[in-house]
Amino acid sequence: RARIGIVGGGQLGRMSAVAASRLGYEVHILSDSQPSPAAETAARFTVGSYDDPACLEKFARSCDVITFEFENISTAGLSHLSRFCPVHPSGHILEISQDRIAEKTMLGSYGLPVAPWKEIASPDDLRSLPAFGFPCILKTTRFGYDGKGQFRLPDETAFQGILQKAESLPYPLVAEQQIDFAREISVMVARGTDGTIRCFDVAENHHRQGILRASIVPAPIMPELAQKAQTLAATLAEKLNLVGIMGVELFEERNGDLLVNEIAPRPHNSGHWTMNACLVDQFEMHIRAVAGLPLPPARRHSDAYMHNLIGPDDMALLPELLQEENASIHLYGKEEARPGRKMGHVNRIFPRGGMPGDMVLSHYQPRLED
Ligand code: ATP
Ligand code: MG
Numbered sequence: 001r002a003r004i005g006i007v008g009g010g011q012l013g014r015m016s017a018v019a020a021s022r023l024g025y026e027v028h029i030l031s032d033s034q035p036s037p038a039a040e041t042a043a044r045f046t047v048g049s050y051d052d053p054a055c056l057e058k059f060a061r062s063c064d065v066i067t068f069e070f071e072n073i074s075t076a077g078l079s080h081l082s083r084f085c086p087v088h089p090s091g092h093i094l095e096i097s098q099d100r101i102a103e104k105t106m107l108g109s110y111g112l113p114v115a116p117w118k119e120i121a122s123p124d125d126l127r128s129l130p131a132f133g134f135p136c137i138l139k140t141t142r143f144g145y146d147g148k149g150q151f152r153l154p155d156e157t158a159f160q161g162i163l164q165k166a167e168s169l170p171y172p173l174v175a176e177q178q179i180d181f182a183r184e185i186s187v188m189v190a191r192g193t194d195g196t197i198r199c200f201d202v203a204e205n206h207h208r209q210g211i212l213r214a215s216i217v218p219a220p221i222m223p224e225l226a227q228k229a230q231t232l233a234a235t236l237a238e239k240l241n242l243v244g245i246m247g248v249e250l251f252e253e254r255n256g257d258l259l260v261n262e263i264a265p266r267p268h269n270s271g272h273w274t275m276n277a278c279l280v281d282q283f284e285m286h287i288r289a290v291a292g293l294p295l296p297p298a299r300r301h302s303d304a305y306m307h308n309l310i311g312p313d314d315m316a317l318l319p320e321l322l323q324e325e326n327a328s329i330h331l332y333g334k335e336e337a338r339p340g341r342k343m344g345h346v347n348r349i350f351p352r353g354g355m356p357g358d359m360v361l362s363h364y365q366p367r368l369e370d
């Protein structure tokens, strides 16, 4: 049996492992923590450090191909793995996606639009920030997820607040203009070893406190805009020589232009709707791509409303959700429902064109948070 290795033991690893074992692969997971959502879905599960060469070598020798769900494995770690076993997507793409400056520079070099940004390399750079303008968002360059490591600076007063701690911030930072977008959308794009590219339909995404809350598919946008977003994602996949799946997060500006927010070269939360609305979901598409199998068209048979189950409040809704007749429930097997922790998600599925209008429309109302 061919063996697929997955670095990272979170829910993305868990769902990738399920897809891989459904395709008949033997799944080996390397995780740096013991209680891990992916542990129970893999044939072999190893706990070890992503920085320990001996551990990486042993893992790599037990696999025929390796992919990752955890984005912050070091470049050195990844290149060590790839000495013993092919790794997809390549370390080059991972390196770019780990670093917002490298990411924005790459996007710019391909002529793809991003929000105006500036590197803040030092407290002095920070002090000269007002020239850049408010509102803006300060982001850590590395290791941010779910909006962690971000500071919103709506105005001069907030800026004065952050200046107080200027000396203790983790430089380099990135300052980005805060975009008054019409909506957030994303595209999941997969590229196979033979260069075949498949794009799933565009999702409209809603965040709360920096965390993805819900995705609505199809995004209620004009077909031309959806096409433009998919073409942009396909261009990126091609330019980056992607093998595997990648999430491309975009802002739709009020004038209809698109800006790329960030990329994630792995299965992505905003692609979870595919698990019930597509014949082949993002995880199977990803595994097929990294394993060198053909990629079928990313066909969507249903409309979907994906809702994350975050923290104890959402988990309390579970008994009700289980009563719903068109809701498919996915839980990640995490023990403790801490606030802000993604515990699972629900896919509400409707025949194409059959999503109740109020489910879509409720999201046109002004955002209450952020
Ligand atoms: P993820 O979990 O998606 O990796 P992250 O921590 O990398 O999150 P971002 O995707 O950069 O963070 O930002 C999180 C959310 O914050 C975005 O989805 C968007 O809602 C909001 N946001 C980020 N940057 C901007 C911006 N320049 N203008 C307006 N809103 C923004
Ligand atoms: Mg991110």
Ligand code: MG
Pocket: 249, 261, 262
């Ligand atoms: Mg994001």
